Amino acid sequence: MSRLNVNPTRMELKKLKARLSTAVRGHKLLKDKSDEMVRRFSILIKENKRLREEVEEELSKTLKQFSIARSVTPAYRAEAAFAMPSVEVKAACDVESVMGVEVPKIDLIEEKHADGLPYAYSEITSEADYSVAQATELLPKMVQLAKTEKTVRMLADEIERNKRRVNALEYVMIPQLEETIKYIKSKLDENERAAVIRMMKVKNKG
Amino acid sequence: MIGKMAIVGDGDSITVFKAAGVAAFPAENEGKAREILRKIAKEYKIIFLTEELARPLADFLKRFDEEPYPVVLSIPSKSGSTGYGEEALKSAMERALGVDILFNN
Numbered sequence: 001m002s003r004l005n006v007n008p009t010r011m012e013l014k015k016l017k018a019r020l021s022t023a024v025r026g027h028k029l030l031k032d033k034s035d036e037m038v039r040r041f042s043i044l045i046k047e048n049k050r051l052r053e054e055v056e057e058e059l060s061k062t063l064k065q066f067s068i069a070r071s072v073t074p075a076y077r078a079e080a081a082f083a084m085p086s087v088e089v090k091a092a093c094d095v096e097s098v099m100g101v102e103v104p105k106i107d108l109i110e111e112k113h114a115d116g117l118p119y120a121y122s123e124i125t126s127e128a129d130y131s132v133a134q135a136t137e138l139l140p141k142m143v144q145l146a147k148t149e150k151t152v153r154m155l156a157d158e159i160e161r162n163k164r165r166v167n168a169l170e171y172v173m174i175p176q177l178e179e180t181i182k183y184i185k186s187k188l189d190e191n192e193r194a195a196v197i198r199m200m201k202v203k204n205k206g
Numbered sequence: 207m208i209g210k211m212a213i214v215g216d217g218d219s220i221t222v223f224k225a226a227g228v229a230a231f232p233a234e235n236e237g238k239a240r241e242i243l244r245k246i247a248k249e250y251k252i253i254f255l256t257e258e259l260a261r262p263l264a265d266f267l268k269r270f271d272e273e274p275y276p277v278v279l280s281i282p283s284k285s286g287s288t289g290y291g292e293e294a295l296k297s298a299m300e301r302a303l304g305v306d307i308l309f310n311n
Contacts, residue, residue, distance in 0.1 A: 038302065038303060041299075041302050041303065042303065042307060045295065045298070045299055045307075048295060049292075049295060052291050052292070052295065055281070056281075056282050056291065059281055059282055060282050060284075062222065063218075063219055063222065063282075063283065063284035064284055066218075066221070066222040066284070067218050067284050070218070070221070089211055089226065089227040089228060090208050090209065090210060090211075091208070091209050091210075091211060091251065091252060092207070092208060092209075093207045093208070093209035093251045093252075093275060094207060095274050102274050103274055104251075104274040104275055104277050106209070106251075106252065106277070109208070128222075131222050132222055132225040132226055135222045135223055135225070135226040136226040136227070139211075139226060139228070142254065142279065142281065143211075143252060145279060146252055146254070146277045146278075146279035147277065149277075149279060149291075149294075149295070150271070150274070150277045150278075150279075152295070152298055153271050153294075153298050154271060154274070155302065156298040156299070156301050156302035157271060157301075159301075159302040159303075160301050160302060
């Protein structure tokens with residue numbers, strides 16, 4: 001490991017020692033942060049997997065059912081029936097912080113509409129009504145999944161970045177500082193010994 | 207902050223969500239989907255995207271991971287799940303933890 005290019009003086013030694021203690025403290029903090037992030041990540045990813053399996057299964061079922069239900073009605077009539085949705089789902093979007101990472105926080109805003117479905121009953125079969133109701137029911141779960149998955153992805157990125165920082169400190173910065181401090185110390189000791197010897201020689205001459 | 211929801215996918219898969227109140231944007235191929243995403247990314251906070259379209263656009267979708275919003279979620283289309291969601295989950299886990307704790311294969 002290469003040492004830093006500094007003058008071997010007491011001033012430098014003092015500065016380097018301060019830097020080393022900061023680096024060691026920073027390393028410890030970052031490592032703790034990394035541990036905690038990994039802990040949260042493993043909880044989140046399990047939840048994510050569960051949610052995704054649920055959503056995928058239900059969604060596939062709903063979509064399949066819908067496409068069968070729709071096939072009974074001529075395409076243009078189905079298009080017309082769904083062309084003007086009377087409802088619009090909205091979500092309250094906020095940001096929360098997980099270990100210093102800004103992640104989305106979403107709550108679905110429930111809007112109850114009077115007749116339940118955004119089209120006339122005569123236009124479409126009742127099976128399709130059922131699919132639409134199912135899709136509406138599925139939405140909160142999908143939003144939940146969207147939120148969890150995004151959090152997982154962002155957390156994964158942050159863990160990776162943090163790991164890099166920890167490694168840089170542990171394997172580059174700290175050894176470098178330690179080696180430089182050792183070098184300066186040995187230089188200073190040597191100077192001191194040289195001074196003592198010089199003194200002794202001068203004294204012997206007189 | 208109130209956010210709107212959108213869904214991008216092929217015609218049949220998204221119609222049902224249109225009825226449920228999600229803004230639907232039909233896209234038959236990934237080029238079209240990319241164009242649409244670019245246009246709606248500012249306006250819509252939550253965007254659902256079918257897996258068939260999400261798979262070729264994976265690199266493009268990465269840029270959305272820098273910011274909390276918009277949230278882009280891949281969902282299976284009417285032809286069923288292609289396993290893309292699980293793959294994405296797995297790769298995130300391997301990047302973060304270095305090991306596979308869920309799927310074990």
